[in-house]
Amino acid sequence: MAQINWITSYEDGLAMAKAEDKLVFADFFNPG
Amino acid sequence: MDAVAYIDPAVISFVNDTVVPLRLPASDKVLGSRYKVKWTPTLLILDGDGTEHYRTLGFYPPQQLIPSLLLGIGKAKFNLPDRVAAGAAFARVIDEYPHDSLAPEAVYLLGVTRYIESHEVTHLIALYDRLAAEYPESPWVTRATPYSLLKK
Numbered sequence: 104m105a106q107i108n109w110i111t112s113y114e115d116g117l118a119m120a121k122a123e124d125k126l127v128f129a130d131f132f133n134p135g
Numbered sequence: 136m137d138a139v140a141y142i143d144p145a146v147i148s149f150v151n152d153t154v155v156p157l158r159l160p161a162s163d164k165v166l167g168s169r170y171k172v173k174w175t176p177t178l179l180i181l182d183g184d185g186t187e188h189y190r191t192l193g194f195y196p197p198q199q200l201i202p203s204l205l206l207g208i209g210k211a212k213f214n215l216p217d218r219v220a221a222g223a224a225f226a227r228v229i230d231e232y233p234h235d236s237l238a239p240e241a242v243y244l245l246g247v248t249r250y251i252e253s254h255e256v257t258h259l260i261a262l263y264d265r266l267a268a269e270y271p272e273s274p275w276v277t278r279a280t281p282y283s284l285l286k287k
Contacts, residue, residue: 105147109158113166113185116157121183126211128154128204130136131161133175 136176136194143197154180154204180207188214202232206241213248222248239273242266246279256285 109130110116120127140146150156161167161175170179170187180189189207209224225248228241246262249255259282266276267283 105144107141107147107150107156109156111158113157113159116155117181117183117185120155120181123155125153125155125183126188126208127157127179127181127183127185128150128207129157129159129170129179129181131159131163131167131170131172131175131177131179132136134160134162 140195140197140200146197146200149201149204153208157181178203178207180204180211182211182215198232199235202228202235202237202241205232206237206244209241209244209248213244218248218252222252233269239266239270239275242270243275243279246282256282260285 110119116127116129119125159166161172161177166172170177174192176194177190177192178195179187181187188211191203191207195203205224205228209221209228212218212224213221222245225241225245228235229238229245232238242262242265246258246265249258259279263276263279263282266273266279270276
């Protein structure tokens with residue numbers, strides 16, 4: 104089943120955004 | 136969000152194709168503080184340098200999440216500035232989600248974006264006319280009212 108390919112590292116997310124010329128959608132969530 | 140929006144096929148496709156999806160616990164001491172996260176979920180659009188361009192919060196149903204992200208993408212692109220991409224994002228909100236609560240704001244922002252690009256006041260007049268005709272109850276009509284005075 105398809106799912107969102109979440110990145111869980113802030114640094115990796117920003118690096119990917121720069122590499123792919125995309126914006127970041129950041130979801131600050133409550134794991135509990 | 137996990138139970139509804141994030142399992143929706145349209146949301147999955149949009150998010151994976153359009154943005155870099157980053158998920159962080161709000162309790163993260165460094166990043167929670169840096170972005171002043173006080174509510175969960177807090178949803179942000181950031182650029183590659185980590186600069187925040189859009190913020191919203193709450194549990195979005197799938198049919199409202201995509202237009203919200205598009206509006207945020209448009210605002211981020213406007214700021215960067217990539218006004219063509221900004222206009223395209225605002226236009227998608229209007230064209231694909233015309234009944235969403237964010238559509239009137241997108242009409243306003245698209246009109247202003249086009250004005251800034253062209254310096255043609257007709258875009259400002261047109262945005263007012265469109266808001267008044269299609270979203271007469273929206274507070275964005277009031278905010279656009281000065282543009283109606285530009286009519287000759």
